[in-house]
Amino acid sequence: MSKKRKLEAQAGDQVKVGNKTISLEGYLSKKPRKEQATSNNTSGVPNSDQALQTQAPPALQSEAKDEQKSDKNQDTTKPAGDPQFLPIRQALPLWTHQDEIRRILRQHDVLLLVGETGSGKSTQVPQFLYQEKWCQRRRVKVQTNGVTEQVNVGGVIAITQPRRVAATTLAHRVSREAGTSLNGQRGGSDAKGAVVKGLVGYSVRFDHRVPPGTKIKFVTEGMLLQELLRDPHLRQYSAIIVDEIHERSVDVDLLSGFLKQIVSGDKAGRGGIPLKVVIMSATANVESIKHFFSNPDTNTASSSSTREENPTDGIQFLQVEGRQFPVDVIHAPKPIPDIQEALLKTVFKLHTEEPLTDKHGRRDILAFLTGQEEIETAQRLIEEYAATLGPKLPKINVMPLFGQLSMEAQYEAFQPVKGAFTRKIVLATNIAETSVTVPGVRYVIDCGKAKVKQFRPRLGMESLLAKPISQSSAIQRTGRAGREGPGKSYRLYTEETFQGLKKTDLPEILRTDVLGAVLTMKARGIEDVLAFPLMDPPEVESVGKSLLHLHLLGALADDGSITDMGRKMVMFPVTAPYARVLLAATDPKHDCLLEVIDIISCITAGDDIFLQVQSEEIKEEVEVYRKELFRREGDLLTYLTAMQHYAAENTDRAQWCKSRKINMRNMKQALNIRKQIRGLCVREGMMEPAPTDPQPFSPASPDEAAVILKCFLKGFALKTAMLAPDSSYVTSHGKHVVAIHPSSMLHGQKKEAIMFLEHVYTQKNYAKKVSAIQASWIAEALEH
DNA sequence: GAGCACTGC
Incomplete structure (x- = not known):
């Protein structure tokens, strides 16, 4: 029947440190912890699947040379922080490597740390490092335009995260572990009970908490990129920890380029003080990252004359295993023509043959499908089948899970099923691969595909099509079965198909319009953007298209240098065309900045603020309310009317949204964005402070509507x-x-x-x- | 008549 392969790797039974392998038998017997409440990171290649990959070459396993016999003399660390968290921290796989990590960073500037989900890297590494001598703030002399000045360099460690929630929750967690307060109040205490001041902070869009004394600061990648605009040498920082680099967002790719330049440059801008960089990945597939940081020759910004004075000693490497239960992987014996049918058969087989619970808890099923339509079809089929089940078999509860569902409906998928004798079957898109963790899952069914958005630079448009996933993604999906107990993963494709999949997903920078990335580089002083160091440089043609586009938008001059308008455009948290629209609206002959801000806020707040209505009945009801928002000029003016009505609504905004089926969460976000953009416009002298809400609603006249649309045409x-x-x-x-x-x-x-x-x-x-x-x-x- | 998932001073 189906080919079965028992995976050998067990839950974190050993740790590779340098060229040594250390047994962790001491706490192996313990049940692996559930997803840490502190860490929003749910990604990472599960340990169990690593056996599928070929053994890493020796070079990959260790470059942490300079190993000392004992480091006791240098060990300055009585563990600081709140003692009540110490046992938990000590049980983390990373804990035993703290001396190692400190030692590497005392001698080297760049460390690549692979630690799978649950290893504790995001919370522990900054705490291991902040008391290091090299982490102290220093007063140094630097030359700026021929003038010598005294500046402070260092003192703070930044940890970047791709998402805001991750940055804020990690900051809360680390702050508690350290026994300090995020508010900068003197509420916490250290091991001796003495009062300590703020140590941990965070800075994300709309939310900043950086108490005095902050040494550890969690930031979003976008935030650090923005700081780079003001402080190209990152003088505030002693170290930058780049977390979740395997997600390979455009921002992290750009950040890596800038960090590489700082690390391999002459450090004159930092008064000779090096910037330490720790790159952290949850997947072991890090060859390209290692290669990128090991080769100074691709660096163009630091002059070649300084290179021999500042030899880069390459990147150090350390791998710490996570903890994960073993998962059996079952491939299809031959190619499957009908995925829906195969899915149904697999569900049927699992449901009838496998127990409902065991000592580890529930044994629910999670299936990965491509999109809403496929999920809804599968749900119908499974429910029809479930209706035919005899009374001896457990019942079935099918839960769809995709981004367009309401928050309540998504929440349902995470809850234990109501009936006692019932198995939960979650049908999910990629949302369950990285963004959220569904508890209780012990069986994964993987259709092998996912919808991906890809930008076509030649056509200036994007496509959204179902494509085969990568091996890394398949491994990730499989790992979802082994978080709470041993699991099984059914792949609805053959092992040959799996071997033929590309190793990793295309990084975002190769899938999206690089317009924003190019403007970001230009604004941060990169003249030759094609020579900027990137792990995966986009096609020359894509970059060329973006340069032309930016020129058309007025952000670049004829010689390719950034214009004053371009400098203004990068300050707004919107893409270049929208920023251009904002500037057009400031023009006295247009004069519709507030209206344009309202529209752009609605559009960039997330998905459409108008929720989809399923049933015809409700649709008719909703249309009655929505009618007053609709404008014959089209969607943009309709957004404007919606925002103006919402802002004018004084009594019950929740009810207002509900009756019109408008996404309240996005509407709130839109108000946040509106406030932020308004603030920036005031700061830039583009407008006077706007009157505060609620303002009476007054519709834009047809003439005003025409002017607004003409502003948008400046960008589009x-x-x-x-x-x-x-x-x-x-x-x-x-x-x-x-x-x-x-x-x-x-x-x-x-x-x-x-x-x-x-x-x-x-x-x-x-x-x-x-x-x-x-x-x-x-x-x-x-x-x- | 149709909707993978994230995200930014």
Whole structure:
């Protein structure tokens, strides 16, 4: 029947340190902890699956040379912090490596640390390091434009996170462990009971808590990139810890480039004081990262004359195993033509043959599918099957889980099933691979595909299509079965197919428009963006397209240097075209900045603020309320009306959202963004402080609406289409046929010309966020 | 008539 392979690796039975292997038998017998409440990190390649991969080459296993026999003399650390957390911290796989980590960083500047989920790296590494001598703030002389000045360098460790929640929850956790308060109050106490001041802080968008005395600061990647704009040498910091680098966001890729430049440069901007860099990954697939930080020759910004004075001693490497139960991987014996059928059969087999519970708890099923439609079909089929089950078999409770579901519906998937004699079957998209952890899962069914968004630079549009996943992703999915007890993972594809999958997913920078990345580099002083060190450089053509686009937007001058307008644009937390729209709205002949801010806030707050309505009945009900928001000019003016009504609503905003089926969470986020952008505009002298809410609602006149749309054309002149004689829309740039997406209020309508902010290929070429415009406006917008 | 997942001074 199906091919079975028992995986050998056990739950964290040994740790590789340098070229040694240390047994961890001491606490192996303990039940692995559940997902740490502190760590939002749910990603990471499970240990059990590593046996699937070929043994890492010796070079990868250790470069931590200089191993000493004993480091006791240097060990300055009586463990600091709140003693009540000490036993928990001591049980973490990372705890026994703290001397090792300290020793490496005393002698070297760059360390790559691989530690799987649950190893404790995010919480412990900063605590191991902040008392180090090299971490103290120093007063040094630096030369700025020929003038010598005294500046402070160092004193703080930054830890970057891809997501805000991760940064804030980790900061809370570490602050508690350290026995200090995030508020900077003198509430905490150290081991001796003495009062200590703030030690841990965080800084994320909309939320900053950096108490006096902060030595450990959790930040989002975007935040540190933004700090780089003001402080190119990161003088505030002694060390930067880059966490979750395996997620390979565009921000972390850019950050890595800047860090590489600082580390391998001449350090003159830091008064000769080195910046320590710890790169942390939850997956062992780190060859490209190692290679990137080991080779100074790709670095172009630091002059070659200084290189011999500052030899880079390469990157040090340390791997700490996580803890994970073994998972059996079962591949399909031959290629499967019908995934839905195979899914149903696997569910049937598991449900009838496998016990409902064991000593580790529930034994629920998690299936990874590609999207909402597939999930809903599968749900229907499984429920039909479940209705035929005899009374002796457990009942089945199918829970769909995808991003478009309401928060309450998503929450349901995480709850234990209600009936006692019932098995939960969660049908999820990729949301369950990295973003959330579903408890109780012991069986994983993996369809082997996922929908991915990919930017097509040549067409200036993106596509969203189901594609085969990577091996790393398959391993990740498998690992979801082994978090609470031994599990099984059924892959609905053959082992040959698995071997043929690419090792890792394409990093985001190769999948998205690099427009923002290029502007980021330009604004931070990178003249030749093609020479900037990146782990995975995008195609030259993509970069070229972005340079042209930025030039068209007025962010770059004819010679490619950044303009004053470009410098203003990078300060806004929106993409370059939106920033251009903001600047256009400031122009006295337009003068509609507040309105444009409202619209952009709504759009960038997340998914569509208008929730999808399933049933026809409710739809009719909702339409009655929504009618007053709709504008015939299209989606943008409709967003504006929605925001203005919401801001004017004085009594019950929750009820207001509910009756109109508007996403309250996004609406709140939109208000946050609106406040932030307004603040930036005031700071930049683009407007006077706006009157506070609630303001009475006054609709934009048709003339005002036209002016607003003309502002948007300044950023989106290329994203326009004209109505053709055959009633289709043909893009003015590229002459492609586009259809108005059903989510747009202009769907099915015929207008002379349209402007659209998004252009996505799924079933066909779709234009989203659409507005009706006049054809003459397009040429007008392209004039300078 | 249709919707992978994240995210930013």
